[in-house]
Structure formats: structure tokens, C-alpha cells
Amino acid sequence: MSSDTQPVALEANQPRQFYRGGAAIAAFRSQDSADAGPEDWVASTTAQFGKDEAGLTRLPDGRWLRDAVAADPEVWLGAEHAAEFGADTALLVKLLDAGQRLPVHCHPSDAFAAAHLGCRHGKTEAWIVIGTSGPDPTVYIGFREDVPAAVAAGWVSTQDSAAMLAALNPVKVSPGDTVFVPAGVPHAIGEGVFIVELQQPTDFSVTLEWKGFLADAEAGHLGLGYDKALDCLERRAQSPDDLVRRTRALTGRSVDLFDAQADPFFRADRLHVSGTAALEPSFGVFVVLEGAGTLGPVAVHRGSTVVVPHAAGEVVVTGDVVAVRCRPPSVPRS
Numbered sequence: 001m002s003s004d005t006q007p008v009a010l011e012a013n014q015p016r017q018f019y020r021g022g023a024a025i026a027a028f029r030s031q032d033s034a035d036a037g038p039e040d041w042v043a044s045t046t047a048q049f050g051k052d053e054a055g056l057t058r059l060p061d062g063r064w065l066r067d068a069v070a071a072d073p074e075v076w077l078g079a080e081h082a083a084e085f086g087a088d089t090a091l092l093v094k095l096l097d098a099g100q101r102l103p104v105h106c107h108p109s110d111a112f113a114a115a116h117l118g119c120r121h122g123k124t125e126a127w128i129v130i131g132t133s134g135p136d137p138t139v140y141i142g143f144r145e146d147v148p149a150a151v152a153a154g155w156v157s158t159q160d161s162a163a164m165l166a167a168l169n170p171v172k173v174s175p176g177d178t179v180f181v182p183a184g185v186p187h188a189i190g191e192g193v194f195i196v197e198l199q200q201p202t203d204f205s206v207t208l209e210w211k212g213f214l215a216d217a218e219a220g221h222l223g224l225g226y227d228k229a230l231d232c233l234e235r236r237a238q239s240p241d242d243l244v245r246r247t248r249a250l251t252g253r254s255v256d257l258f259d260a261q262a263d264p265f266f267r268a269d270r271l272h273v274s275g276t277a278a279l280e281p282s283f284g285v286f287v288v289l290e291g292a293g294t295l296g297p298v299a300v301h302r303g304s305t306v307v308v309p310h311a312a313g314e315v316v317v318t319g320d321v322v323a324v325r326c327r328p329p330s331v332p333r334s
């Protein structure tokens with residue numbers, strides 16, 4: 001019988017990345033050192049692309065979370081989820097602190113990943129802005145106008161960063177804003193933006209703007225070559241209004257952070273608890289944004305991250321707490 005029936009507080013898990021950042025994570029989590037890097041992979045059962053272990057979360061008892069879930073998917077994920085996904089959580093959550101602008105890149109869809117990368121998941125993602133710094137916190141999302149394939153390929157081969165960035169919609173952001181990033185849509189998170197990121201559980205990226213970020217072009221196309229990799233790029237114009245939501249003013253007990261277009265990929269809500277709240281049974285990844293209290297038996301405060309197995313049942317939150325609850329997609333009942 002599995003003992004994984006209680007929420008578990010997690011330490012930071014910061015695999016090496018190629019870009020600067022991390023001070024906001026250190027401040028948020030009250031860490032001593034700000035040098036651990038710009039990303040914290042929370043409750044991760046996903047390794048970095050091409051790596052065996054980097055990125056995976058270790059439970060406090062020393063097991064990889066991935067192995068614990070594999071040993072008992074129904075305990076961790078519930079019977080319905082396990083029937084659809086097996087031991088796959090179908091979710092990756094990160095804290096990401098962009099200490100510099102990230103490169104322009106995009107991610108494959110499920111169909112592209114299945115056809116070329118041997119995986120059922122692509123990497124649709126979404127961002128919940130939880131902090132900003134500097135004079136101009138901006139994200140860049142989707143092309144402003146349709147871009148012909150030859151133009152995109154030309155930008156990549158000449159590494160025309162200025163053209164690539166200028167082709168994207170800039171969006172100023174502040175805490176409480178959310179951005180849905182469908183597979184294929186090119187994007188770059190700007191300097192000074194600190195987010196909770198939800199995504200499908202892969203590390204597949206096509207880095208259009210590799211120069212100045214990656215060692216060489218080879219690191220940017222998933223081993224497919226840019227000719228093939230750029231087939232996953234969404235070159236049609238996007239309207240930021242369709243992708244960005246401003247949720248800061250919403251303070252209900254549970255505020256849905258994304259709209260229906262995110263439902264096939266993941267769910268997130270912001271819980272505002274004052275007193276007690278009982279949460280329905282579910283696998284969940286929690287990031288506590290404000291306040292202090294308890295999540296089941298676990299004491300939590302700003303900066304806490306907690307993974308909750310489905311078998312924890314109805315979990316009670318107490319105290320004055322604002323937290324983001326991240327969950328995999330709900331599996332339709334047949």
C-alpha cells in the first residue's frame with residue numbers, strides 16, 4: 001500500500017539554464033543564494049531535453065517524483081487520469097524569472113511531437129505573472145502580421161534578432177496577468193517578468209533566435225534541422241487580446257486563470273482563502289503567493305511549493321493564503 005497520501009512540500013529544483021535570472025525566485029522562496037538559475041521546475045516528472053535526470057523533482061524521502069508516480073499512478077493521479085494518461089502527470093509547472101529577455105522561440109504541437117519526436121505531448125504553455133521589475137516588463141507573443149515561410153527561414157538563417165522581435169506583439173504585463181501560448185506561436189518573455197508557468201510535460205523548443213543564447217544552431221532545432229523544425233511555427237498573425245487576461249482585480253474564492261482554450265492542456269486557479277476551504281480530491285501543484293497557513297498537514301507561506309497526490313482526498317486549506325493551484329486537464333468521463 002502506497003504511503004503517498006499526503007501533500008508534500010518541495011524544495012527548489014533548478015536545473016541549469018542558458019539565460020540569466022533567478023533573483024526573484026530566491027527572494028520569493030527566501031533562499032540565501034540568488035545564483036541557482038532562472039527556473040524552478042516544480043513537481044517535475046520531466047527531464048530537460050536530451051538529459052536523463054536534470055529537471056526531475058526529488059521528493060524529500062529521496063525518490064524521484066517520476067518513480068513514485070510510476071509505482072502508483074492511481075494514488076498520485078486518480079483512476080480517471082491514470083486510465084487516460086497512465087503514469088504521466090500531463091503537467092509541468094515552473095517558476096521562471098527572466099533576468100534578461102529570452103530568445104524568440106516556439107514549441108511543437110501534439111501532432112508535430114507525435115510525428116517527429118515520439119511523444120504524445122507537444123508544449124502548449126501559459127504564464128501567470130506573479131512579479132515584475134525594471135522599467136518595462138513586457139512579453140512578446142505571436143506575429144503581428146502573417147509571415148511567409150521563406151521570411152521566417154531567412155530570419156533564422158541570418159539570425160536577424162531585431163526583425164524577429166519586431167515581428168511579435170509586445171504586451172506590457174503586471175502581476176495577475178495571464179498569457180496563453182498555444183503550440184507553434186512564437187514568443188519571448190521580456191526582462192523583469194517573473195511567472196508561474198504551466199505547460200505540457202516536455203522540454204521541446206525550436207529556438208529561432210539562437211545566436212547569443214545557445215552554443216550554436218544545432219542546439220536550436222531539436223535535432224530535426226531547421227527546415228523540418230520550422231514546420232511547427234505558427235506564422236499566422238495572432239491577436240494578443242485572444243491570449244492575454246488581466247485577472248488581478250478578481251478576488252473570488254477560486255479565480256479561473258485561463259479560459260476554455262487552455263482546458264485540453266491544463267487548469268489553474270488562484271485560491272483566496274481566509275479561514276478554511278476544502279478542495280476536491282485531485283493531483284495538484286500549489287504555489288503559495290501570499291500569506292501563511294496550512295495545506296493539509298503542511299505549513300505554507302509565500303514561496304512554498306507543494307505537490308498533492310489525488311489520494312490525499314479532500315484537502316483543507318487554513319489561514320490567510322493566496323495560492324495558485326495547477327492541475328492537469330480534466331479527463332472527460334466516458
Ligand SMILES: O=P(O)(O)OC[C@H]1O[C@](O)(CO)[C@@H](O)[C@@H]1O
Pocket residue numbers: 039102105125187188189197199203204205207
Ligand atoms: O525552451 P527553451 O529554449 O529552453 O526556452 C527557455 C524557456 O522558455 C520557455 O519555453 C518559456 O517561454 C520555458 O518553458 C523554457 O524553459
